[in-house]
Amino acid sequence: MNVDWSESKVRQDVREWLRANWNPNAKLIDWRNTLVDSGWGMPAWPSRWFGVDLPPGLVPVVLEEFNRFGAVGVARTGIRLLAAETLLAHGTDEQRERFLRRILTGEEIWCQLFSEPGSGSDLAGVTTRAEQQGGVWIVNGQKVWTTSAHHADFGLLLARTNWDVPKHQGMTYFVIDMRQGGVDVQPLRQMNGYASFNQVFFTNATIPLNMRVDDEGNGWRVAMTTLMYERRAANALTGQGLNRRSDGSIYEEEAKESALLTEPYTWYPQRAGRVDLAVDRALATKSIEDHATRQELSRLLMMSKCAEWTASRARAAQQQGQSQGPEGSLGKLANSQIAKQALKVHTMTSGMESMLAGEDGPLDGLIAEILLSVPAISIAGGTDEIQKNIIAERVLGMEKEPRLDSGPFRDVRRN
Amino acid sequence: MEFAFTDEQNQLRETVAQFLESRCPIAETRNQIRSTNGHDQDVWRSLVRDLGLGGIHAPVEQGGAGLSYVETCIVLEEMGRALYSGPFLSSNVLSVNALMCCEGANTATFLTDVVSGDSKATLAFIERNAKWNLQEFECSANNGSLSGEKTFVFDGPSADLLIIAARSNISDRYGLYAVEANSAGIDYVALDSIDLTRRLSTIRFDSVKAIELGAIDESKYQAFLDLAVVALANEMIGGAQRMLDSAVEYASTRVQFGRTIGSLQAIKHKCAELLLDVELAKSACYRAAEAMDHEDLNRSQLASIAKAMASDVFVRAALDCIQVHGGIGFTWENDTHLWYRRAKSSEVYLGDSSFHRERYLQELGV
Numbered sequence A: 001m002n003v004d005w006s007e008s009k010v011r012q013d014v015r016e017w018l019r020a021n022w023n024p025n026a027k028l029i030d031w032r033n034t035l036v037d038s039g040w041g042m043p044a045w046p047s048r049w050f051g052v053d054l055p056p057g058l059v060p061v062v063l064e065e066f067n068r069f070g071a072v073g074v075a076r077t078g079i080r081l082l083a084a085e086t087l088l089a090h091g092t093d094e095q096r097e098r099f100l101r102r103i104l105t106g107e108e109i110w111c112q113l114f115s116e117p118g119s120g121s122d123l124a125g126v127t128t129r130a131e132q133q134g135g136v137w138i139v140n141g142q143k144v145w146t147t148s149a150h151h152a153d154f155g156l157l158l159a160r161t162n163w164d165v166p167k168h169q170g171m172t173y174f175v176i177d178m179r180q181g182g183v184d185v186q187p188l189r190q191m192n193g194y195a196s197f198n199q200v201f202f203t204n205a206t207i208p209l210n211m212r213v214d215d216e217g218n219g220w221r222v223a224m225t226t227l228m229y230e231r232r233a234a235n236a237l238t239g240q241g242l243n244r245r246s247d248g249s250i251y252e253e254e255a256k257e258s259a260l261l262t263e264p265y266t267w268y269p270q271r272a273g274r275v276d277l278a279v280d281r282a283l284a285t286k287s288i289e290d291h292a293t294r295q296e297l298s299r300l301l302m303m304s305k306c307a308e309w310t311a312s313r314a315r316a317a318q319q320q321g322q323s324q325g326p327e328g329s330l331g332k333l334a335n336s337q338i339a340k341q342a343l344k345v346h347t348m349t350s351g352m353e354s355m356l357a358g359e360d361g362p363l364d365g366l367i368a369e370i371l372l373s374v375p376a377i378s379i380a381g382g383t384d385e386i387q388k389n390i391i392a393e394r395v396l397g398m399e400k401e402p403r404l405d406s407g408p409f410r411d412v413r414r415n
Numbered sequence B: 001m002e003f004a005f006t007d008e009q010n011q012l013r014e015t016v017a018q019f020l021e022s023r024c025p026i027a028e029t030r031n032q033i034r035s036t037n038g039h040d041q042d043v044w045r046s047l048v049r050d051l052g053l054g055g056i057h058a059p060v061e062q063g064g065a066g067l068s069y070v071e072t073c074i075v076l077e078e079m080g081r082a083l084y085s086g087p088f089l090s091s092n093v094l095s096v097n098a099l100m101c102c103e104g105a106n107t108a109t110f111l112t113d114v115v116s117g118d119s120k121a122t123l124a125f126i127e128r129n130a131k132w133n134l135q136e137f138e139c140s141a142n143n144g145s146l147s148g149e150k151t152f153v154f155d156g157p158s159a160d161l162l163i164i165a166a167r168s169n170i171s172d173r174y175g176l177y178a179v180e181a182n183s184a185g186i187d188y189v190a191l192d193s194i195d196l197t198r199r200l201s202t203i204r205f206d207s208v209k210a211i212e213l214g215a216i217d218e219s220k221y222q223a224f225l226d227l228a229v230v231a232l233a234n235e236m237i238g239g240a241q242r243m244l245d246s247a248v249e250y251a252s253t254r255v256q257f258g259r260t261i262g263s264l265q266a267i268k269h270k271c272a273e274l275l276l277d278v279e280l281a282k283s284a285c286y287r288a289a290e291a292m293d294h295e296d297l298n299r300s301q302l303a304s305i306a307k308a309m310a311s312d313v314f315v316r317a318a319l320d321c322i323q324v325h326g327g328i329g330f331t332w333e334n335d336t337h338l339w340y341r342r343a344k345s346s347e348v349y350l351g352d353s354s355f356h357r358e359r360y361l362q363e364l365g366v
């Protein structure tokens, strides 16, 4: 379908559709299915797959209209949209048919099985092995830091299928059913006290042949797609805040659902530094009168504004047809720096009180939670150092570092 | 909704960049450093007359292009990148801004002359003690006669029209005054400046015949300062981008330990961090430029963000660029110090980053 979209046409179409279909007393699952069928749930997606082929620049218009109506959107929590985008880009029609809808309705939960004890930044060093035997793939090995694995129905798995070729060429990408005997999930406690990531052990776990994503040996390419969306979405993992407009049973159902789906992510806003609290804290603690604090606070607010504007420039460039690839790394790095600056400001505004946690701590422990969560932001989803490598090599075109890991993977030095 | 330059704006940028590259490459700018006025009169005239940049955002009635401040800032960014040493900022931006905020009977003629390039103007407002605080200015005009001292004047001796902000003879009132540069009673003292590509001087006025252009109050004056700060900030990010480009280019050719130094992470990461900060500062500068054309209540906030970000990033970019070049970066022959000098000079003009961080909070009301 080739529609000539304009802002006013989008607005009008969405409004008309919401007027006819939005019902705050519908069952959540029914509403989401209707939404998915209409294409307004993921408007930028192809019309063949639950979208309307809307130019990405016009998506905010759709969200505005949903907000105006207080209409609930598709599920967005966790890595579900990374899974969906990856399947859209590399999956078979059968896989898209099977998974996309239930990703958007929130019925199924996903996790990302990439990192291993022996390979994190160097993701291409995975040693979890998948072997084709008797009409299925058999998986053995271990993943780690897997967020939400304890809730997940399915996982995006990167595994080694060939040890005799260079490391990047020997991996294959799969969708694995997490609810099976061969998959053992064990929660790991984090430094901030939460346990949202896990270690995952595979002992002869199985994957049907039709759950391989893209060709055998193409795993690295597929994983790059997932990571590109991850860097871009670095800030949107907690789903959107809903502008509730009316009473309706759907809201209670949605609140209950998101409490479950977002359980592993409750501390994610804190890891981003909670810039939104900074001014109020400075006023409340009177540290706003301190010259040094004012300087750091102002620096924080400016960085945060500039990052917003930079993201908006990147989106505009994308609309003009320039591709948005490694630029996602700039945004991720910016968020990291902002979080660290926020850490400094919250410490300055709280003073000695920042020694205290839990109920004894400022804002009932929220400040302590910020101080203990920010360190994750420069590690999760690719460390700051890796982002800087990407920026320098792919945006600035600087020479890659000499590699010591070429040749058959079997012979490469590893942990 | 989102900020993007139009095709016309990108074309303007391209045209100006090409002009500067062919007419004032850095070797030529080095020659101008030793010249009397610090710039080539023909190049400036060509910018004004051939490219029509004499008054980009000035009204069409006065010969201006009638465009927005965004276009002015695009041109300034390119000039900052090229380290242009001519009086474009002083005459065709700051003086034009000053004349545009006056309603006096004579201003239209002056503006027409400046925009057409018939007259080269500069602005004299800063004083040694008062700095740029209007309320503390001592220089004053009495019945068309101006006396006092102004300093940190850009391109003073080569200007033929001086625009001065001074006290008027009515107490607590201020005005802008025009003075012909060759009037009796004017004494120029050239200042030895760290920035070799921008001439600074002190000008003494002893009962000099002055024409009143119009009254200014604090709010008008603040609006003028915001325009000046945003213009300068945009010029500065051009310089910062040039320093980043230069660092990356050198790092990609210089070989040590059998590899380019750009393949070493200490250098690579420095450049990546710099790119991020340059991009953040650009966003601030572009937003601020856009806001200058709108009666946006946040103009002063945006101006302060732009200047704070640009001040920090330009200095850092120049320092990093010197560092990446190693020993050669510290030589007179290497061009990097010319931008570093501009960076250090622009950093503090009309307030350094600390000043603007503080001003931003005050404008926010906290």
Ligand SMILES: Cc1cc2nc3c(=O)[nH]c(=O)nc-3n(C[C@H](O)[C@H](O)[C@H](O)COP(=O)(O)OP(=O)(O)OC[C@H]3O[C@@H](n4cnc5c(N)ncnc54)[C@H](O)[C@@H]3O)c2cc1C
Binding pocket: A111, A112, A113, A114, A115, A116, A117, A118, A119, A120, A121, A122, A144, A145, A146, A147, A148, A197, A376, A379, A380, A381, A382, A383, A384, A385, A386, A389, B265
């Ligand atoms: C909160 C959280 C949630 C996570 N969720 C998931 C998840 O759901 N799924 C998943 O698969 N993974 C997840 N991760 C894992 C994360 O992606 C990895 O921790 C990260 O990529 C770093 O790998 P690593 O821990 O092995 O550290 P390493 O790679 O061993 O890095 C250690 C240090 O060495 C540096 N380093 C490594 N290589 C280079 C290099 N080439 N140049 C310069 N410095 C280098 C790193 O920057 C770091 O500082 C999560 C991590 C966190 C903290």
